[in-house]
Structures are given as structure tokens and as C-alpha cells.
Amino acid sequence: MTIGRRMAAEVIGTFWLVFGGCGSAVLAAAFPEVGIGLLGVALAFGLTVLTMAFALGHVSGGHFNPAVTLGLWAGSRFPARDIPYYVVAQVIGAIAAAYLLFCIASGSPDFDLATNGLAANGFGAGSPGGYSLAASLIIEIVLTAGFLMVILGATDVRAPAGFAPIAIGLALTLIHLISIPVTNTSVNPARSTGPALVVGGLALQQLWLFWVAPLIGGAIGGGLYRALFSEPPRPM
Numbered sequence: 001m002t003i004g005r006r007m008a009a010e011v012i013g014t015f016w017l018v019f020g021g022c023g024s025a026v027l028a029a030a031f032p033e034v035g036i037g038l039l040g041v042a043l044a045f046g047l048t049v050l051t052m053a054f055a056l057g058h059v060s061g062g063h064f065n066p067a068v069t070l071g072l073w074a075g076s077r078f079p080a081r082d083i084p085y086y087v088v089a090q091v092i093g094a095i096a097a098a099y100l101l102f103c104i105a106s107g108s109p110d111f112d113l114a115t116n117g118l119a120a121n122g123f124g125a126g127s128p129g130g131y132s133l134a135a136s137l138i139i140e141i142v143l144t145a146g147f148l149m150v151i152l153g154a155t156d157v158r159a160p161a162g163f164a165p166i167a168i169g170l171a172l173t174l175i176h177l178i179s180i181p182v183t184n185t186s187v188n189p190a191r192s193t194g195p196a197l198v199v200g201g202l203a204l205q206q207l208w209l210f211w212v213a214p215l216i217g218g219a220i221g222g223g224l225y226r227a228l229f230s231e232p233p234r235p236m
Contacts, residue, residue, distance in 0.1 A: 050169025148221025
């Protein structure tokens with residue numbers, strides 16, 4: 001598969017993740033009387049990955065996340081030369097989704113960007129629960145590392161075939177159930193970048209953490225899986 005087609009898959013998949021996940025938080029989470037709430041938002045993020053992993057995973061591998069791309073490289077599953085192409089594609093998809101979501105949300109007279117925030121990530125004053133920088137850094141690193149362990153394990157040639165997207169989607173759902181109150185859940189620098197660029201202000205000032213922590217966590221998760229669970233090379 002050409003790098004152009006793989007990049008297109010990553011743009012579309014990341015767009016779907018941000019539009020579906022953040023869209024559920026902005027448009028449906030607190031909708032009067034029938035809002036989906038935290039559980040619904042967590043499930044929406046998981047479903048975006050599950051559906052696009054089935055749809056486009058065979059094209060690009062279904063990363064949709066710079067931390068996943070880096071983690072797969074750390075786990076010896078992805079070539080370093082392709083990392084920049086994937087990250088650029090993922091960020092483009094996330095930004096496009098965030099701006100389109102803003103256009104749709106702005107169609108409601110009750111929507112206020114400063115109040116609703118477009119599901120941007122943050123810590124301290126930007127955290128839904130007021131969690132500190134240290135707490136936010138730790139949880140994003142730990143959860144991203146765990147996410148990579150699930151991804152690498154579920155896609156291992158020794159794992160049951162055909163079930164990887166389900167495990168990965170459910171893992172992302174679990175991650176959101178844990179950390180929405182802390183950071184609004186990133187574990188994905190591209191997902192954080194799109195809303196932050198639209199919202200600006202504090203979300204943009206705090207964006208650095210949602211690149212640093214997931215990338216560290218992804219590298220840790222990928223490296224741990226390779227060290228502990230990968231098959232050693234067979235002697236020639």
C-alpha cells in the first residue's frame with residue numbers, strides 16, 4: 001500500500017475519532033433529558049476506534065494517534081521513516097474534525113465556545129475536576145502506556161485473529177471512563193491539537209502536556225511489550 005493511501009486512511013480515521021468522540025461530548029453529553037453523559041462519551045470514543053480499525057486498519061494499520069505510531073515503533077512494529085507522514089496525517093484529520101464540529105455546534109443558540117470548550121483537554125483550571133499538572137501528567141502517561149500494551153498484544157500474531165479492533169475500542173472506552181474527570185482524556189496528541197487550536201487560550205497553552213505525556217506513555221508501552229512479551233528472533 002502506498003504511503004499516500006496510508007496517509008489518507010490516517011486522515012479519515014483520525015477525523016472520525018475526533019468528530020465522533022468530541023462530537024458526542026459537545027453535542028450529546030448533556031442534551032436535555034436524553035443526554036448520553038460520561039459513559040456515553042467514553043463509549044463513543046471507543047466506537048470510533050473500533051469502527052475505523054475494522055474499516056481502515058488493513059490500509060494503514062489504524063493508528064489514528066501519534067502516540068500509537070510512536071509506540072508501535074518502540075515495539076518494533078513500525079518503521080521510523082514513516083512516523084512523520086503518519087503524524088502529519090493524524091493532525092490534519094483532527095484539525096479538520098474540530099473545525100467542522102465547531103461549525104455544527106455554532107448552529108445552536110445555546111452553544112458558547114468559551115463555556116463548552118469543544119471537549120478540549122486540560123489540567124488545573126482546564127481540568128474538569130481541577131486536577132493538578134502532576135496528576136494529569138501521570139494519568140496520561142500510564143493510560144497511554146496501557147493502551148499500547150493492549151494494541152500490541154491484541155495485534156500480536158499469537159493473539160486470536162480478527163478481534164483486535166474490539167479489544168482496542170473497549171480499551172479506549174475504559175481509558176475515558178477513568179480519566180475524563182482528570183484531563184477530559186487525551187492519550188492522543190492529535191485529538192488534543194484539533195480542539196485546542198479552535199478553542200485557543202488556556203487549551204492551547206496547556207497543549208504541550210498532551211503531546212509530551214502520551215508520547216512518553218506510548219514509547220514506554222511499546223518498549224515494555226517488546227521487552228517482556230515479544231518472541232525472540234529465531235536462530236538461523
